[in-house]
Amino acid sequence: MTPPDSTVADARRGNWVDAYAPAWTRPYLRLSRADRPIGTWLLLLPCWWSVAMAAQPGSLPDLWLIVLFGIGALAMRGAGCTFNDLVDRDFDGRVERTRSRPLPSGQVTPAQALAWLVIQALIGLGVLLQMGGLAIMLGVASLGLIAIYPFMKRVTWWPQFFLGLAFNWGALMGEAAAAGRVSAAAIVMYGAGILWTLGYDTVYAHQDKEDDALIGVKSTARLFGARSRIVLFRFYAGMMLAMLAVGPLADLAWPYYLGLTIAAFMLYRQNATLDFDDGAACLVAFRAHRDIGLVILAGFVGARLAG
Numbered sequence: 001m002t003p004p005d006s007t008v009a010d011a012r013r014g015n016w017v018d019a020y021a022p023a024w025t026r027p028y029l030r031l032s033r034a035d036r037p038i039g040t041w042l043l044l045l046p047c048w049w050s051v052a053m054a055a056q057p058g059s060l061p062d063l064w065l066i067v068l069f070g071i072g073a074l075a076m077r078g079a080g081c082t083f084n085d086l087v088d089r090d091f092d093g094r095v096e097r098t099r100s101r102p103l104p105s106g107q108v109t110p111a112q113a114l115a116w117l118v119i120q121a122l123i124g125l126g127v128l129l130q131m132g133g134l135a136i137m138l139g140v141a142s143l144g145l146i147a148i149y150p151f152m153k154r155v156t157w158w159p160q161f162f163l164g165l166a167f168n169w170g171a172l173m174g175e176a177a178a179a180g181r182v183s184a185a186a187i188v189m190y191g192a193g194i195l196w197t198l199g200y201d202t203v204y205a206h207q208d209k210e211d212d213a214l215i216g217v218k219s220t221a222r223l224f225g226a227r228s229r230i231v232l233f234r235f236y237a238g239m240m241l242a243m244l245a246v247g248p249l250a251d252l253a254w255p256y257y258l259g260l261t262i263a264a265f266m267l268y269r270q271n272a273t274l275d276f277d278d279g280a281a282c283l284v285a286f287r288a289h290r291d292i293g294l295v296i297l298a299g300f301v302g303a304r305l306a307g
Helices: 016-020 023-031 038-053 063-092 110-128 133-155 159-167 170-179 184-215 220-250 254-273 279-287 289-305
Strands: none
Touching (some): 016 023, 023 110, 038 063, 038 159, 038 170, 038 184, 038 289, 063 110, 110 133, 133 159, 159 184, 184 220, 184 279, 220 254, 279 289
16 A cells, blocks of 8 residues: 555656645545646647647737636546546556556545546536537547547557547647637648657556556557557657648648657657666656647747748
């Protein structure tokens, strides 16, 4: 059993939850991964890309939507993680990296986690209702993807693909909220995001591949094994080709292509040098995808400001 107020294994030491949050809130914030915000960033960035793409030439993205999607990503990522931990609590107790999470360590009960899930879902619903009809319909449709994801590691070697379907839904919702449409550019961006997720979540899954093998959990890290580097190069190349296609589809100016070039270099350098057998290095590499996504966002914003 993990001590009831201990830091979760893959959280940064001295993170804000452990350092500043009231003690009674910490198990719930850990359930939501508030001490590990990278997942919120990776869920949020496709939303922001899409909102930025939908901006008018010469304009910044809609700042109200930027804020709404930020709050929504916090709430829905937290709800999704809470649901995932409820489903996986028996598995998590048998994996070194996850046994310190609130449910398997006994920091919260399943009933408490369920109540926290409902609260977060209601916050997400409140955010969603501030958006237009098309965005609301898309948000409701995403619930199916969120619901099935935790079960995929039991039935397929490709749970990372299903995570990509859910985590990049914002590429469709952002433009729907900003412009009331889902264009070909947004659909292509959604496909690019899925390939991106296949890459970064395979890196993440390499941390657990030995434990996963022992308990029978499937992942692309186990599927690809020693071939991971070359397979990830293919995913990232496909992502970049798709993102390049977004440019002319959305009539984006040159800063967009500059951002993509920098992001492509960052992806290449990371994948070329990463030791996939070093769990700590894989976690650092996974977290670095926030910066890659922010560079792409800067390209979108710069492209719209340039006209």
